[in-house]
Amino acid sequence: MQKQKNVFIQTFGCQMNKLDSELSLGLVRETGYGIATEIGDADIILYNTCSVRAHAEEKVYSHIGALKARKLREPGLIIGVLGCMAQKDGKQVFKRSPHVNLVIGTRMLHKLPDILRSAEECEEHILAVDKDQFFSIPRFVNGHDNGFQNYVSIMRGCDNYCTYCIVPYVRGSEVSRKIDDIYSEVYQLADHGCREVTLLGQNVNSYGKGLDDGSNLARLLQKIGKIDKLERIRFVTSHPKDVTKELLEEMKNNPKICRYLHLPAQSGSDKILQKMNRKYTSKHYKDLVANARKIMPGISISSDFIVGFPGENDADFNETVELLNDVRFFNCFVFKYSPRKGTVASRLKDDIEEKIKKDRNQILLNLQKKISLEENTKLIGSNFDVLVERLNTKTFAPKSTDKPEESFQGNFMGRTKYNHIVIFSGEDSIIGKTVSVKIDNATEFTLYGKQLN
Ligand code: SF4
Structure with missing residues (x-):
């Protein structure tokens, strides 16, 4: 009898990648593979990759490079690159790292067991980056799942084309899962001990687009909220242009939905927001936050910011500082702009010096730390x-x-x-x-x- 092969996946990037890795492991386990918890015990090593920043890609290539000697010692070792970088770089991965066996894009992960079987039988490079089809990796709800917290994908892809972002190119257009399929997955998870689900999508607010049954995020939340055994529901990521009054009202009326909105603002300057193709103004953003707080006093609102976007002058940056001071976020994630090849912004001159980007990054982080400490201190005694x-x-x-x-x-x-x-x-x-x-x-x-x- 053939020895069972053990699969190890290392994940880079966002929660969606973590979920894809978790589901992929469930899928390969169901189809006869073992799971290795240490890379040294694996017969098949897979990297589920991120393309959002160049640094994340370089890290993957360095991990792959470190496996070269092991591949020489163990020619049967299968090495695969999955996800966003696989989709973006395609066969370039084989050029740069010929000892990689498989490159599997973002929309082919449901085929992983078949692709692994093919890789075991032939020594050729296997490239699977078809991005036209929609997929959903089946979840096997059983004793292997994390008992009380789970991610659940509700939609994939993004149609927004923010000018700095590679996601629409590697994840494809928005496609929503059917409301009944999501409900039944969450129901089963809750039945097996899950207490909190986080609904995931690149742009969860446009959930329902393309479905012909009138589904939207508010209605999905309402339906899932009726699952008795479930205690908490979270969702990420929201786009400020798509948050509706219906959604905020549902959050208020549904006690299971967490009082937390991650609402990436990216900049406080209308000029920069327009260059980023974010499709809202700083005023729209502030009004939205005010409305959310009016409907749900005390709601936590966090944000992402990019500093040093092409053309961001001192006045633009000061508007971002002003936005932080006005909104007083719960938390902020701040990134220095770096161009991603293939995006619209990569054709703009990256004209802000690295030192200025670094300083602006630090200014926002320090300001946010001060605000967070002040706000958290107010909670002592609660x-x-x-x-x-x-x-x-x-x-x-x-x-x-x-x-x-x-x-x-x-x-x-x-x-x-x-x-x-x-x-x-x-x-x-x-x-x-x-x-x-x-x-x-x-x-x-x-x-x-x-x-x-
Ligand atoms: S909304 Fe913008 S930043 Fe978010 S995934 Fe889509 S293109 Fe990227």
Whole structure:
């Protein structure tokens, strides 16, 4: 009998990639492969890749390069590149790294078991990057799934073509899954112990486009909210131009939906927003946030920003600083602009010096840290329901406050519905459960407290 081959996947990039890797592993396991938890034990090594930044791609190539010697020692070893970089680079991957066996694009992952079987039988390079077809990787809900938190894909692709972004080129056009299929997947997960789902899509607000049954994100959330055993629902990523009043009202009325919106603003300057093809103005963004807060006081709103986009002068950057000061985000992720080949923006002159990009990046990060600390400090003394995610093994030595270090320890880590990370001291085995925690300390990133019940 042939020895069972073990598959190892290393994932780079976003939550969608993490989900694709998880589902791909489930799929290969169902079709007779074993799962290796260490790369050294694997017969098949797959890299699920990201193309959003050049740095992420270089990292993958360096991992592949490090396998060259092992491939010489073990000629039967199968090495594959999956996902966005595979879709973008196609057969270039084989040119640069001839010891790679497979290149599988973003829309062919459901064929992974067949492709692996072919790779076992022939030594030729296999290229599978057809992007015209829609796919959904089946999920096998069984004892292998993470018990209480799961990602669920609701749509794939993006039609927005922000000028800096490679995603529409590598992930293709938007396609939504049928509402009943999503409901039945979430229902099964909840039945097997899942307490929190995060609905994923490149642009979840346009969920339903192309379906002929009137589905949209608000209606999907309403339907999923009726699943008894499910406690919490999250969704990412939202586009500011597509957030509707219906969605905000559904968030308010549906107690299972977390009070958290990740709403990437990217810039506070209308000139830069237009160059980025974001299709909204800074005023639209601020009005949207004000409306969301009016409907749901206390909602956490986080954002992404790109600094140093071509043509961003001091006045444009100051408008971004002003937006941070006005909105007072829960959290911000800040990136220095770097051109991605193939995008519209890559044809613009990358005219902002690296030092200026670095300085602007630091200014936004420092400002956000200050705002987060001020906002988190206001929560000291409050009680929150916390879904306990894991044991906390780290001890923190906060630099931002004068509180004694002992107050910043706790044996569990969990999250509130507002997406705060909470470290707290609790009793017994409570992982996967929701407990009440009284907050007694805060840093810019974390709340600290003690379990009440
Ligand atoms: S909305 Fe814009 S940034 Fe987001 S995936 Fe689509 S093109 Fe990229």
